[in-house]
Amino acid sequence: MDNFFELVYKIVETIPEGKVVSYVQIARALGKPRGARAVGYAMRVAPSNRNLPCHRVVNQKGSLAPSHVFGDEQMQRLRLESEGVLFLLNGFIDMKQSQWKDL
DNA sequence: CATTTGACTTTGA
DNA sequence: TTCAAAGCCAAAT
Numbered sequence: 001m002d003n004f005f006e007l008v009y010k011i012v013e014t015i016p017e018g019k020v021v022s023y024v025q026i027a028r029a030l031g032k033p034r035g036a037r038a039v040g041y042a043m044r045v046a047p048s049n050r051n052l053p054c055h056r057v058v059n060q061k062g063s064l065a066p067s068h069v070f071g072d073e074q075m076q077r078l079r080l081e082s083e084g085v086l087f088l089l090n091g092f093i094d095m096k097q098s099q100w101k102d103l
Numbered sequence: 104c105a106t107t108t109g110a111c112t113t114t115g116a
Numbered sequence: 117t118t119c120a121a122a123g124c125c126a127a128a129t
Contacts, residue, residue, distance in 0.1 A: 024112065032124095033112095034111090034113090034123080036124090036125085037108095037110090037111050038109090038125045039126095040109065040110040041110080042126085044110060054110080058110090059112085060113095065110040066110070069110060108126105108129095109125105109126100111124095111125100113123080114122080115120085115122090
């Protein structure tokens, strides 16, 4: 399976622990600098059996999915914190340090 | 086959 | 600098 989704999943699997990646970066890696939305769509239909760290994929604003996607909003935050991702006081991710720029 | 939607980004005021 | 609107890409309906 080498469709768009699989490519996205491959990149997401490559995200190191304690780091996050913006949708646009993944889109760029796929050759679609403006395909960030498509990446998000791929995440929405992402199969759980793929061991996909979707919680490490965030947007440029540093905020995760609208919450209900993971079940509980605080759960994903705790999960990221457990991996070493730094969170700001406003509940957003500190992109300055946690954004994975080694793509 | 055409339209709508969506876990976004960028540009304009 | 912050807030609001438009735009683009791919998949689903």
